[in-house]
Amino acid sequence: xxxxxxxxxxxxxxxxxxxxxxxxxxxxxxxxxxxxxxxxxxxxxxxxxxxxxxxxxxxxxxxxxxxxxxxxxxxxxxxxxxxxxxxxxxxxxxxxxxxxxxxxxxxxxxxxxxxxxxxxxxxxxxxxxxxxxxxxxxxxxxxxxxxxxxxxxxxxxxxxxxxxxxxxxxxxxxxxxxxxxxxxxxxxxxxxxxxxxxxxxxxxxxxxxxxxxxxxxxxxxxxxxxxxxxxxxxxxxxxxxxxxxxxxxxxxxxxxxxxxxxxxxxxxxxxxxxxxxxxxxxxxxxxxxxxxxxxxxxxxxxxxxxxxxxxxxxxxxxxxxxxxxx
Numbered sequence: 001x002x003x004x005x006x007x008x009x010x011x012x013x014x015x016x017x018x019x020x021x022x023x024x025x026x027x028x029x030x031x032x033x034x035x036x037x038x039x040x041x042x043x044x045x046x047x048x049x050x051x052x053x054x055x056x057x058x059x060x061x062x063x064x065x066x067x068x069x070x071x072x073x074x075x076x077x078x079x080x081x082x083x084x085x086x087x088x089x090x091x092x093x094x095x096x097x098x099x100x101x102x103x104x105x106x107x108x109x110x111x112x113x114x115x116x117x118x119x120x121x122x123x124x125x126x127x128x129x130x131x132x133x134x135x136x137x138x139x140x141x142x143x144x145x146x147x148x149x150x151x152x153x154x155x156x157x158x159x160x161x162x163x164x165x166x167x168x169x170x171x172x173x174x175x176x177x178x179x180x181x182x183x184x185x186x187x188x189x190x191x192x193x194x195x196x197x198x199x200x201x202x203x204x205x206x207x208x209x210x211x212x213x214x215x216x217x218x219x220x221x222x223x224x225x226x227x228x229x230x231x232x233x234x235x236x237x238x239x240x241x242x243x244x245x246x247x248x249x250x251x252x253x254x255x256x257x258x259x260x261x262x263x264x265x266x267x268x269x270x271x272x273x274x275x276x277x278x279x280x281x282x283x284x285x286x287x288x289x290x291x292x293x294x295x296x297x298x299x300x301x302x303x304x305x306x307x308x309x310x311x312x313x314x315x316x317x318x319x320x321x322x323x324x325x326x
Contacts, residue, residue: 081124086139090116099159121182152168214246246260
């Protein structure tokens with residue numbers, strides 16, 4: 001996510017007071033980890049591999065057309081996939097793995113509040129073997145039925161294969177449904193099917209019965225109906241992170257992985273109550289996100305860090321409004 005230059009310094013100064021966490025490194029897959037690759041500077045999306053247990057796909061937002069496969073056992077990059085056959089990305093913000101075995105990359109960011117009349121989705125088959133490679137990707141052109149907008153969340157339903165995008169707006173966004181299947185020729189028009197909060201990423205549970213959407217300070221879960229619409233919502237207690245950007249279910253549905261931007265950024269795990277796809281996210285394995293109700297007291301350090309994050313974001317939004325009016 002880009003921010004205004006004169007806000008970035010103030011925000012960085014405010015964020016430096018946050019206590020650093022040290023995720024445990026373990027031999028088990030789907031453990032908490034930190035990105036070890038210095039090229040991963042702005043991890044803006046996260047998706048569990050279907051073909052390689054314990055591996056997660058991620059990418060920078062304003063970068064070359066490439067994605068990284070990271071082993072959660074070590075935090076090390078085990079494959080860099082460069083996409084050919086697509087243009088230079090403008091703002092890649094989301095990634096998901098579909099039931100068709102393809103990786104979907106959403107070049108859907110629009111930090112100028114909806115000035116681009118179209119955005120793109122890129123897809124490529126998930127490699128059977130991990131290693132640095134170049135693949136020919138398919139590029140899809142996307143428009144929204146109600147006009148351009150900023151977005152950072154793209155989710156592919158694990159059983160139907162339909163693609164969804166959640167838009168990002170401080171007053172609340174929308175959930176958009178794409179045509180199925182997507183067409184490489186022409187334009188794919190996404191239609192609004194629901195209201196959602198301010199969203200920076202989202203993920204379906206592996207069985208497709210739940211959808212989790214995260215923002216900078218909180219996360220929300222939704223029952224997903226057989227009609228392909230949002231059902232009852234519930235709280236999801238995620239960790240407090242410096243730049244909350246990505247979320248993914250683990251491949252077995254027993255946990256949620258939350259990622260953040262920055263070199264060496266941490267990926268934190270939150271267990272799902274009851275285990276598997278039928279459970280809801282608990283606070284085990286991670287602190288609770290600001291904005292959600294919690295049981296018991298919130299540690300003073302976490303509360304102070306949340307306040308600093310809120311203040312920094314309010315400053316950013318206020319200055320951005322002035323910038324737009326100017």
